[in-house]
Amino acid sequence: MAAVTPVATTPVATTLSCAELTTREINAALAALPDGARARILEPWGRHNLAVGLGNRISIEIAGNAGYFIGGLCDGPDVTVDGFVGWSVGENLMRGTVRVRGNASECAGASAHGGTVIVDGDASSRAAISLKGGTVVVGGDVGHMSGFMAQAGTLLVGGDAGHALGDSLYEAVVYVAGRIASLGADARVEELTTDDVLVVKALVDRAGFDHVDPENVTRVASARTLYHFDALGRQAY
Amino acid sequence: MCGIVGLHLRDPALYPRLGELIAPMLDCMGSRGPDSAGLALYTDDAATPRYSVRSDEPLDWQRVAHDLGAALAVAVEVTERPGGAVLATVADEHAVLDRLARDVPSAVLVGHGSAMEVVKDTGNPREVCERYGIAARRGYQGIGHTRMATESAVTTDHSHPFAPAADMALVHNGSFSNHATVRRRLERDGVRCVTDNDSEVAARFVALQVARGAGLDDALRMVQKELDGFFTLLVTTATEFAVLRDAIACKPAVIAETDAYVAVSSEYHALAGLPGIAQARVYEPEPEEVYTWRR
Numbered sequence: 001m002a003a004v005t006p007v008a009t010t011p012v013a014t015t016l017s018c019a020e021l022t023t024r025e026i027n028a029a030l031a032a033l034p035d036g037a038r039a040r041i042l043e044p045w046g047r048h049n050l051a052v053g054l055g056n057r058i059s060i061e062i063a064g065n066a067g068y069f070i071g072g073l074c075d076g077p078d079v080t081v082d083g084f085v086g087w088s089v090g091e092n093l094m095r096g097t098v099r100v101r102g103n104a105s106e107c108a109g110a111s112a113h114g115g116t117v118i119v120d121g122d123a124s125s126r127a128a129i130s131l132k133g134g135t136v137v138v139g140g141d142v143g144h145m146s147g148f149m150a151q152a153g154t155l156l157v158g159g160d161a162g163h164a165l166g167d168s169l170y171e172a173v174v175y176v177a178g179r180i181a182s183l184g185a186d187a188r189v190e191e192l193t194t195d196d197v198l199v200v201k202a203l204v205d206r207a208g209f210d211h212v213d214p215e216n217v218t219r220v221a222s223a224r225t226l227y228h229f230d231a232l233g234r235q236a237y
Numbered sequence: 238m239c240g241i242v243g244l245h246l247r248d249p250a251l252y253p254r255l256g257e258l259i260a261p262m263l264d265c266m267g268s269r270g271p272d273s274a275g276l277a278l279y280t281d282d283a284a285t286p287r288y289s290v291r292s293d294e295p296l297d298w299q300r301v302a303h304d305l306g307a308a309l310a311v312a313v314e315v316t317e318r319p320g321g322a323v324l325a326t327v328a329d330e331h332a333v334l335d336r337l338a339r340d341v342p343s344a345v346l347v348g349h350g351s352a353m354e355v356v357k358d359t360g361n362p363r364e365v366c367e368r369y370g371i372a373a374r375r376g377y378q379g380i381g382h383t384r385m386a387t388e389s390a391v392t393t394d395h396s397h398p399f400a401p402a403a404d405m406a407l408v409h410n411g412s413f414s415n416h417a418t419v420r421r422r423l424e425r426d427g428v429r430c431v432t433d434n435d436s437e438v439a440a441r442f443v444a445l446q447v448a449r450g451a452g453l454d455d456a457l458r459m460v461q462k463e464l465d466g467f468f469t470l471l472v473t474t475a476t477e478f479a480v481l482r483d484a485i486a487c488k489p490a491v492i493a494e495t496d497a498y499v500a501v502s503s504e505y506h507a508l509a510g511l512p513g514i515a516q517a518r519v520y521e522p523e524p525e526e527v528y529t530w531r532r
Binding site for chain 2: 067
């Protein structure tokens with residue numbers, strides 16, 4: 001891959017309007033931009049699948065509320081949504097960031113392998129479901145079953161977490177600044193280490209969340225009792 | 238998949254625009270359900286109770302209305318619709334329904350009530366709205382459904398809304414897994430389903446609870462106890478507008494509230510064209526919580 005050419009001044013943003021272009025046309029235009037370019041997507045009106053599957057290092061601003069799968073499958077760009085988004089923002093993200101200035105619906109950051117999804121507001125249920133190495137940072141609350149079956153990566157919740165947090169967790173770690181309604185199966189609260197504090201500090205600095213005190217979060221991780229099937233364990237079979 | 242939409246108008250200044258506002262919402266949700274569409278529309282303008290009827294066989298609806306009027310010794314006004322009609326009469330509800338069932342067996346009751354008219358048909362939602370002139374309809378409340386059939390056949394009778402009682406309508410996004418069991422229980426209580434559709438079971442279950450004295454909100458809480466499955470339900474009566482999602486909440490819903498209206502849709506972009514949406518309070522209904530608005 002070619003090295004990114006440093007630019008002395010901010011490049012002029014390419015503007016793409018959802019009122020005039022189909023989703024395919026918008027994504028094709030974004031994919032054709034060179035590294036370092038900027039783009040603004042206007043009048044999204046809840047449009048699904050904007051800025052998906054991009055491999056270039058560009059920055060994209062979506063000027064308004066957007067729909068499902070925003071920034072999904074991307075491997076490079078930085079996407080900012082100036083509004084709220086629907087389901088599965090940053091789904092299967094590989095690299096880059098997706099930042100939502102408002103709230104996100106269900107499954108934020110689902111299956112993200114890398115990169116960072118930042119939600120300034122609340123995220124709904126199943127945030128960071130099946131996380132595979134990515135980072136999901138939510139300033140507000142998350143809904144039920146967040147972190148479900150998350151395999152690797154980090155979920156930081158700046159507010160409260162809903163029921164069944166971290167159900168069937170593998171090796172991902174969840175940090176919660178507020179209250180936890182309940183833990184899911186095999187999730188447990190663990191002692192916060194100095195390394196954890198450093199991880200959380202780096203995340204809140206990056207997100208600019210001054211309401212989260214890195215030393216006062218709850219660490220939730222897997223108790224690993226579901227790793228091996230035990231037919232006799234509870235005499236249940 | 239299926240899509241649902243609903244609009245409960247608070248500002249009477251919007252009543253003339255009900256159809257004009259809800260038709261594009263339904264069209265937008267055509268992406269979630271392209272095989273059939275339907276609406277229940279509520280108005281204060283109707284002077285007499287109305288019966289929305291349809292038939293797969295061609296029927297002379299003027300004659301049906303005339304014969305019904307003669308049999309019941311009352312006036313029956315008829316407004317023809319594509320493949321059906323709206324019959325308006327002050328005659329006793331049970332007498333009308335019994336007569337229609339006996340004398341016009343091919344006629345199917347789609348919905349009835351003093352405030353409500355139900356329209357449903359197979360085909361693309363936009364075309365259904367055009368066929369029935371939805372954009373020109375006045376009213377204070379409406380719900381609609383775009384169907385992608387998963388549990389039963391693509392026919393008009395299997396499409397939503399289901400209207401199990403006077404002025405009551407239900408639309409459903411999701412699927413019920415124990416509908417056959419609940420249908421048998423309803424039969425034991427004397428409630429008969431017309432189709433093998435899972436959502437019809439939920440509609441008749443709600444109507445039975447209300448007929449037994451439950452409020453609509455409590456009837457919906459009983460749905461959570463009795464029916465197993467995935468659902469976002471939108472249920473209306475002449476005075477109420479209610480939303481419920483199941484515990485897992487994997488069927489979407491977005492609510493937008495302003496001083497002028499309460500709007501519900503499966504997805505936000507169906508709401509994005511409503512007047513004043515930028516100032517609306519937009520939120521998702523919490524799982525297992527019954528949301529009810531009254532006029």
